Amino acid sequence: MKIRRFDELQVGDALPELVTPPVTRHTLGLYAGASGDYNPMHIDSDFARQAGMQDVFAHGMLSMAYLGRVLTDWFEPSAIRSYSVRFLAITHVGDQVCCHATVAEKFLDQGEQRILLHLTAGNQAGDIKLTGQAAIALA
């Protein structure tokens, strides 16, 4: 069930955690093909090592897409007004992506009732890899 009403959420409420399976090379290959991001840094270990990295690592936008599933799991696509992230650290092969969203504000903007979600995505060890926010319009 989607959340549609402004009074269903209060400041401080957390949406259920979303945890992905460990990121594999297969995950990265699939994401490269589906996203059109063929940067070899994410799919070619030789290239990644030559560039000074230990190995291929996940596309930041894959983690942002996982974190975005917290939004699409709970809200209608037409309700999402904005979505931003900062990429703080690299997500490695073998990491799970653990996504969290908390209601930070309830406010009025452009005549609409909106909530601001504070978002984080980290790995299974609790290292934060992305922080962000999203604004959602609710009736």
Next chain:
Amino acid sequence: MIDKKYIGTKLTPFSIVVEKQQLQSFARATGQSDPVYLDENAARAAGHRSLPVPPTYLFCLEMGSPNPQEIYELLGIDYARVLHGEQHFVYHHPVFAGAALSFAPVIADLYAKKDGALEFVVWKTRVEAEEGLHVADLKTVMVVRHEQAARPS
């Protein structure tokens, strides 16, 4: 150092159609299980025109530019040194499979930190659908690493 004269430079605008099959591939590749993003019948049953474009997919469509390397070629940046710093989306209207979208990217800012060890490339892209309907704005921040790559601990 990246020449600041490129601030304000418009990159080549382009148009692209949102393909249903590509949305399905993207949904599967990102672990999406909600049938609204995978099955057009489910999308219609939920009141959508077709498969909705998920929140980050506009970035992928922008990578569908005829030359996604244009900005790096223009600024003389080695793509192997680029990391994604920030990504921002503002949505004005929902977008569905079948939409024909126009992307108009502009270099918004260029600056350095840590005595030039890191350079930042910022561009903003206005996205319009048919008849000029302003559907979204994207802002992308890429970081160019000039120092030795940090060894992940």
